[in-house]
Amino acid sequence: DIQVTQSPSSVSASIGDRVTITCRASQFIGSFLAWYQQKPGKAPKLLIYGASNLQSGVPSRFSGSGYGTDFTLTISSLQPEDFATYYCQQANSDPLTFGGGTKVE
Amino acid sequence: VNLEEAGGGLVKPGGSLRLSCAASGFTFRDYYMAWIRQAPGKGLEWLSYISSSGSTKYYAASVKGRFTISRDNANNSIHLQMNSLTADDTAVYYCAKDRGGNNYDYWGQGTVVTVSS
Numbered sequence: 001d002i003q004v005t006q007s008p009s010s011v012s013a014s015i016g017d018r019v020t021i022t023c024r025a026s027q028f029i030g031s032f033l034a035w036y037q038q039k040p041g042k043a044p045k046l047l048i049y050g051a052s053n054l055q056s057g058v059p060s061r062f063s064g065s066g067y068g069t070d071f072t073l074t075i076s077s078l079q080p081e082d083f084a085t086y087y088c089q090q091a092n093s094d095p096l097t098f099g100g101g102t103k104v105e
Numbered sequence: 106v107n108l109e110e111a112g113g114g115l116v117k118p119g120g121s122l123r124l125s126c127a128a129s130g131f132t133f134r135d136y137y138m139a140w141i142r143q144a145p146g147k148g149l150e151w152l153s154y155i156s157s158s159g160s161t162k163y164y165a166a167s168v169k170g171r172f173t174i175s176r177d178n179a180n181n182s183i184h185l186q187m188n189s190l191t192a193d194d195t196a197v198y199y200c201a202k203d204r205g206g207n208n209y210d211y212w213g214q215g216t217v218v219t220v221s222s
């Protein structure tokens with residue numbers, strides 16, 4: 001199975017800050033990585049797929065990059081509604097696996 | 106697009122439960138679907154997916170042999186039959202639509218399963 005490791009597990013940030021979250025896969029996964037945002041008591045929301053493709057309706061301050069085993073999610077200017085937990089997910093091979101999450105607080 | 110799960114509840118260890126997910130707002134028969142769960146205070150765990158026709162299914166090791174995914178394209182729904190439940194299965198269970206490439210673009214609100222004596 002492909003393991004997916006996120007870092008940091010939490011990050012403290014302020015409105016307007018640039019926030020970067022990292023995800024590392026234990027094996028090569030090409031561009032098969034997605035990012036999700038989850039707020040307390042809510043279902044996850046797809047932000048990025050294919051490592052760098054912005055899902056429809058997601059603000060352009062979110063961006064993704066990376067290829068192979070190392071990936072990043074960047075929030076260019078943190079907004080109040082962005083305080084949440086973020087998960088990466090490898091979509092390359094079964095079983096699909098999620099990272100442990102990064103809480104932005 | 107709307108996904109609505111049902112069937113969660115309290116069940117004793119060793120018991121069974123059948124979850125359902127009713128889908129609307131898209132051409133259901135064209136898309137893979139999946140079940141994903143989240144234990145209290147924990148991260149997301151992918152459990153199973155089913156192909157658009159229902160002919161292909163895959164399970165996580167943690168549920169293989171105990172859980173069975175199925176779909177009814179005539180009624181736009183998927184199901185998860187859960188047997189031999191343990192406390193470790195306590196979680197919120199989400200159904201999700203695969204936009205393609207194992208990326209989940211729509212999720213239900215979740216249904217809570219609690220396994221306890």
